[in-house]
Amino acid sequence: MRRAARLALVGVAVAAPWLVARVAPGQQRYVVHVLIFTVLFAALALSYDLVVGHVGALSLAHPAFFGVGAYTAALLATRAGWPFLADVLAAVVLAGAVALVAGVPLFRLTEHAFAVGTLAFALVAWIVATNWVDVTRGPLCVTGIPKPVTTLPAWYWLALGALGVVLLLYRGMTTFRLGRALHAVRDNAPLAAAAGIDPLRYRMLAFVAGGALAGGVGGIYAHYLSVFCPEEMTIALTVNLLVIVFLGGVGTLRGVLVGAVLFTALPEVLRLAPTWRLVIYGALLLVIVIRSPQGLDGLFRRAASASGR
Amino acid sequence: MLMDVLEQLVHGLTLGSMYAMVAAGLALMLGVARLINFAHGEFFMLGAYAFWYGYRQLELPYAVAGALAVAVMVLWGLAYQRTVIRAILPRSWHVQLIATLATSIVLTNLAIIVFGTQPKEVPTALSSRILDVGGFRMAAQRLLVLAGALVIFWALHRFVTRTRAGRAMRAMSQNREACAVVGVDVQQVALVTFGLSAALAAAAATLVSPLFNIFPDMGTGLTLKAFAAVVAGGFGYVNGAIAASFLIGITEALAGSYLSYQYKDAIAFLVMIAVLLWRPQGLFGRRLGI
Amino acid sequence: MALLEVRGLVKRFLGVTAVDGVDLTVGAGELVSLIGPNGSGKTTLFNCVTGYLGADAGRVLFRGEDVTRRPPHRIARLGLGRTFQHVSVFDRLSALENLLVFLQQHQEESVLARLVRTRRVRRLEAAAVERARALLDLVGLGPKSDAPAGSLSYGQRKLLAFAAALMPDPELILLDEPAAAVNPTMINQMKDHILALHRQGKTIVLVEHNMDVVMDISERVVVLDHGQKIAEGPPAAIRRDAGVIEAYFGR
Numbered sequence: 001m002r003r004a005a006r007l008a009l010v011g012v013a014v015a016a017p018w019l020v021a022r023v024a025p026g027q028q029r030y031v032v033h034v035l036i037f038t039v040l041f042a043a044l045a046l047s048y049d050l051v052v053g054h055v056g057a058l059s060l061a062h063p064a065f066f067g068v069g070a071y072t073a074a075l076l077a078t079r080a081g082w083p084f085l086a087d088v089l090a091a092v093v094l095a096g097a098v099a100l101v102a103g104v105p106l107f108r109l110t111e112h113a114f115a116v117g118t119l120a121f122a123l124v125a126w127i128v129a130t131n132w133v134d135v136t137r138g139p140l141c142v143t144g145i146p147k148p149v150t151t152l153p154a155w156y157w158l159a160l161g162a163l164g165v166v167l168l169l170y171r172g173m174t175t176f177r178l179g180r181a182l183h184a185v186r187d188n189a190p191l192a193a194a195a196g197i198d199p200l201r202y203r204m205l206a207f208v209a210g211g212a213l214a215g216g217v218g219g220i221y222a223h224y225l226s227v228f229c230p231e232e233m234t235i236a237l238t239v240n241l242l243v244i245v246f247l248g249g250v251g252t253l254r255g256v257l258v259g260a261v262l263f264t265a266l267p268e269v270l271r272l273a274p275t276w277r278l279v280i281y282g283a284l285l286l287v288i289v290i291r292s293p294q295g296l297d298g299l300f301r302r303a304a305s306a307s308g309r
Numbered sequence: 310m311l312m313d314v315l316e317q318l319v320h321g322l323t324l325g326s327m328y329a330m331v332a333a334g335l336a337l338m339l340g341v342a343r344l345i346n347f348a349h350g351e352f353f354m355l356g357a358y359a360f361w362y363g364y365r366q367l368e369l370p371y372a373v374a375g376a377l378a379v380a381v382m383v384l385w386g387l388a389y390q391r392t393v394i395r396a397i398l399p400r401s402w403h404v405q406l407i408a409t410l411a412t413s414i415v416l417t418n419l420a421i422i423v424f425g426t427q428p429k430e431v432p433t434a435l436s437s438r439i440l441d442v443g444g445f446r447m448a449a450q451r452l453l454v455l456a457g458a459l460v461i462f463w464a465l466h467r468f469v470t471r472t473r474a475g476r477a478m479r480a481m482s483q484n485r486e487a488c489a490v491v492g493v494d495v496q497q498v499a500l501v502t503f504g505l506s507a508a509l510a511a512a513a514a515t516l517v518s519p520l521f522n523i524f525p526d527m528g529t530g531l532t533l534k535a536f537a538a539v540v541a542g543g544f545g546y547v548n549g550a551i552a553a554s555f556l557i558g559i560t561e562a563l564a565g566s567y568l569s570y571q572y573k574d575a576i577a578f579l580v581m582i583a584v585l586l587w588r589p590q591g592l593f594g595r596r597l598g599i
Numbered sequence: 600m601a602l603l604e605v606r607g608l609v610k611r612f613l614g615v616t617a618v619d620g621v622d623l624t625v626g627a628g629e630l631v632s633l634i635g636p637n638g639s640g641k642t643t644l645f646n647c648v649t650g651y652l653g654a655d656a657g658r659v660l661f662r663g664e665d666v667t668r669r670p671p672h673r674i675a676r677l678g679l680g681r682t683f684q685h686v687s688v689f690d691r692l693s694a695l696e697n698l699l700v701f702l703q704q705h706q707e708e709s710v711l712a713r714l715v716r717t718r719r720v721r722r723l724e725a726a727a728v729e730r731a732r733a734l735l736d737l738v739g740l741g742p743k744s745d746a747p748a749g750s751l752s753y754g755q756r757k758l759l760a761f762a763a764a765l766m767p768d769p770e771l772i773l774l775d776e777p778a779a780a781v782n783p784t785m786i787n788q789m790k791d792h793i794l795a796l797h798r799q800g801k802t803i804v805l806v807e808h809n810m811d812v813v814m815d816i817s818e819r820v821v822v823l824d825h826g827q828k829i830a831e832g833p834p835a836a837i838r839r840d841a842g843v844i845e846a847y848f849g850r
Binding site: 111130131235236279 | 406415529
Binding site: 184187188193 | 649650651670671672673675676680681683687688689690691692696699700701703704705715716720724763764767
């Protein structure tokens with residue numbers, strides 16, 4: 001994307017709360033709330049795309065890291081009075097550590113077993129969150145998580161800042177030599193080994209980085225909602241992330257961002273109940289993965305090359 | 310003390326029978342059609358609801374309601390095969406996994422919308438009848454489950470070894486390309502396999518529903534355990550999947566009783582991961598074929 | 600000290616002994632061909648030597664160092680390059696990037712260096728690009744350097760894989776059927792490249808079925824049958840060896 005266009009986009013993103021206040025003054029609270037969700041989901045989806053799109057590991061464990069991060073931040077804030085930045089950082093570190101420990105055995109499994117193993121791991125995490133009532137209060141959720149900022153526009157810029165950090169890391173990891181190494185492992189792991197690249201090392205790198213970032217987003221999410229429940233880390237989250245990533249374009253920055261925007265904006269436009277939302281997302285994911293696995297980004301690119309641009 | 314253990318073993322065998330019937334269908338699809346089906350647990354779930362509907366709402370006799378459930382699921386299986394499965398069969402397993410995962414979510418949530426989240430109960434004459442064998446008590450239904458499972462596995466074995474369709478299935482599981490060359494209709498065989506898997510799941514649902522509650526997201530955990538059994542049994546090897554299923558069932562029952570009821574599933578999954586790490590090719594080695 | 604030494608290598612699969620106690624010694628600068636009927640264990644031997652398969656018994660020594668059962672990426676970094684029987688490239692990367700991948704691991708140590716673009720790393724990258732372009736020109740793929748590898752023809756991909764293996768300037772190069780499934784012009788091209796490498800002092804071991812190529816360029820030929828070495832010597836001697844003839848035709 002050209003420099004000017006990119007800067008303009010960033011400008012619009014930053015100025016969004018003011019623009020919304022001008023365009024739809026009565027709806028400002030609601031729209032900004034949706035925007036916050038969009039930004040957080042975009043960050044989460046990017047962290048997931050590192051694993052699925054760039055190193056090619058079909059992990060279904062992401063909700064576990066999101067949950068670990070959220071609970072870490074929530075508990076440190078409510079039980080030990082930690083400040084926001086500190087507990088979010090702790091969330092990142094702990095989620096990354098869990099990813100490291102889980103990744104070692106999981107990556108020893110072959111492809112199919114890996115997917116099943118990560119799914120099992122996510123389920124185990126949910127079971128622990130639901131049943132370890134002494135710590136997580138189970139279905140009663142962790143409540144009263146303090147908010148570091150109070151106004152919605154402030155939250156929006158905070159979330160945008162977090163997205164900025166994730167974006168920087170995402171770009172850093174997926175371009176230049178590191179990106180090349182990850183893509184080599186994704187496309188042809190035995191050949192990568194012949195080139196001196198250790199597939200396990202790079203898979204773990206993406207997995208741990210993705211998990212750590214997911215934990216950070218989880219921590220911020222918990223602070224924003226003031227409440228965090230085990231229901232936030234079920235398989236529904238994995239499906240949501242798969243929809244975003246595959247709808248937009250797996251392995252592409254632009255695609256994932258587009259997917260996140262569509263994914264969070266659509267249901268708000270359609271005003272659906274959660275169950276119907278999932279039915280539609282499931283159906284959408286089904287159609288997309290069959291018809292256009294490269295997502296919308298792939299469609300755009302094909303259209304662009306067809307029109308000779 | 311012994312009574313306790315026996316009771317848990319019986320419970321484990323009941324669970325194992327259920328998992329085994331579901332896993333056998335999954336293993337068949339994997340072995341014969343090379344298909345990863347993450348919506349498999351939903352066969353069971355829908356079969357259970359179909360059985361509930363027949364038994365409670367239509368007030369059909371037990372056997373008839375069961376037959377209805379099986380018939381409905383076979384039809385559903387065939388419909389699903391002709392639409393979704395046809396499209397994803399030639400694709401990579403990533404596509405298959407995501408597509409069937411999406412289907413699973415759609416079905417689960419549709420079930421919530423149609424049937425509500427309140428669990429349904431289907432008590433039958435046998436589930437309320439308690440057998441007393443020298444001080445050891447258990448619901449008569451459990452005996453039916455075990456007996457039913459054995460009969461079904463025997464019938465499956467006969468089908469696969471004695472019938473033409475079964476032979477075609479075995480051939481396909483070993484060498485798909487060769488099958489097309491010698492004139493085996495690959496699509497037909499896939500269709501039959503699918504219908505069979507659906508029937509197995511529905512049969513399991515009919516046998517087991519009287520003992521447990523029916524709720525919309527019961528399929529997810531079941532799919533996972535079935536996959537665990539299939540992978541641990543040696544990808545696509547039906548007998549291995551059956552054996553591994555019983556292992557999972559018994560582990561779950563014993564862990565649930567002696568370690569922690571709430572964490573029993575977590576323990577079962579961790580044990581499964583441990584088994585895969587110890588023997589990555591599965592308990593019985595990577596075997597194809599039925 | 601020989602550059603590569605294989606001592607009593609054994610590899611079994613499900614009851615079949617694919618490699619049955621093979622000894623092989625390759626001195627620096629030699630050009631050796633490994634031949635034998637289908638299923639004689641040639642590629643299995645290659646895979647054991649390069650770390651893709653774990654040997655059940657025996658040892659592999661590279662420059663005197665025991666590398667038996669080491670993972671492939673570690674062996675590659677010691678200076679051992681290879682190509683694959685079924686041509687293997689990174690389809691989604693460009694031809695140029697394919698080559699760059701093969702050098703970057705040899706240039707610096709830390710992951711951090713791969714993330715942060717310091718001046719030193721930028722210089723290394725520029726050097727890598729220069730070398731890659733030179734190699735692409737050498738094999739005639741210069742105009743295709745930005746094309747995705749998946750869009751190249753089979754023969755072009757073979758040349759690309761060959762060039763990629765040469766990127767880190769390995770001492771020992773193992774080529775798995777370089778002349779297979781390509782037209783005669785390409786075969787001659789391959790022969791020329793291999794001989795050029797040989798003149799530069801590189802050590803080369805080929806697995807090959809094409810007897811013309813083998814007899815034409817090899818200094819020494821090793822024959823495997825049913826996992827065992829049945830003959831070894833200069834091409835002329837092998838051509839006349841009764842045991843070899845029987846292995847190929849006497850079935």
